Amino acid sequence: MSNDGGASYGPYEPTSFGLQPPQQPGVPGQSGPSAAAHPDNPYAQPQPQPQPQSQPQPTQVVPNQSPEPEPGAGRLVANRYRLLAKLGHGGMGTVWRAKDETVDREVAVKEPRVPDHLPERERANAFERMRREARAAARLDHPAVVNVHDVAVEDGQPWIVMELVQGRSLGAALQEGTLGAREAARIGLDVLNALDAAHQAGILHRDVKPDNVMLGRHDRVVLTD
Structure with a gap:
């Protein structure tokens, strides 16, 4: 005895209320590849149309540009x-x-x-x-x-x-921080000796400053300009 008033239906037959049974894969009349063969089936899903693929744009290669030379360079x-x-x-x-x-x-x-x-x-x-x-x-x-x-x-x-003294100036070194007392004394003594030698030769420097003191290789201190 069933609760449908005694009517007997197959597993994929419509009910008296016009309902459809759950769709099963691979059954004719349902969505999927086989559904396209039954255009009257209201449950058939429209097949997506293939979209044209866009062609990749060619990559534009920008040539390497060398920096502009400084005015006067090469003279x-x-x-x-x-x-x-x-x-x-x-x-x-x-x-x-x-x-x-x-x-x-x-x-x-x-x-x-x-x-x-x-x-x-x-x-x-x-x-x-x-x-x-x-x-x-x-x-x-x-x-x-x-x-x-x-x-x-x-x-x-x-x-x-x-x-050409290979190194950096005392001014550049001071921008990174203060010097230790021993290092400052060593540099100051070398600059003092350089000025003493210049004065004995009758030369006045006029522009003694950290940017004109070079810290070269092998702990060399050089007064320039």
Whole structure:
């Protein structure tokens, strides 16, 4: 005896209420691949239409762009010194890393600067004073004084050629923190000895500051500029 009033139905026949039995996979008339064969079946799900695949866009390759060279880099001074890059600049001029093409070594070349508003005669006097001081400095023989190799004159302007000290300035070291008392005393004593040697040769530095003190290799302290 069943609770459907005595009617007997197959497992996949519709009931008297118009309901459908649960769909089973693989049975004709249901959704899935077989449902497309029965368009009158209200339970058949529409088959998704394949979407066209978008074509991948070609990747645009940007060529490597080298940085622009600094103004003045590559210039040949006095047919000998090739300017490579700026090492620093200040009120007294610009210091370049350069290559001495005659002896094939790197040097530091200082391009002095005087105010543009000076009359031509005063500019010439300032350049002449720089030449005299550079030649006097070239006669100094002290480990804490930078070696001056040459004074090249071009267009009436002296270019002071010095040894290239490998290291960093005292100013750069102080930006990272304070020095210990022993290290500060050692550096100060070397600078004092360099100034004493310069004064004995009749040379006045005029611009003693941490940026003009180089801390080179093997604990060498060098007074520059």
